[in-house]
Amino acid sequence: MATKLTLQSWVQEALQALGGSGTVVDVAREIWQRHEADLRLSGDLFYTWQYDIRWAAQVLRNEGVLVKKEGKRSGTWDLASAT
Numbered sequence: 792m793a794t795k796l797t798l799q800s801w802v803q804e805a806l807q808a809l810g811g812s813g814t815v816v817d818v819a820r821e822i823w824q825r826h827e828a829d830l831r832l833s834g835d836l837f838y839t840w841q842y843d844i845r846w847a848a849q850v851l852r853n854e855g856v857l858v859k860k861e862g863k864r865s866g867t868w869d870l871a872s873a874t
Contacts, residue, residue, distance in 0.1 A: 793833040798847040811870045
């Protein structure tokens, strides 16, 4: 069953599939396409996962996995390894 912690790896996986960068919507779409069945079986997380990926992204930023690129519009997430 998926948990909030699982979402951190899914955010990374989605961004890798998107070439290292993507909007929140792009990431959510990618996660849904890859993990719809897991999300449907995840209890209350099914109702909060789109909010919770933002939490996961903040944790990843705090750990240096995601970075804020200057000049990029808000809402775009970037993997540090893609810089």
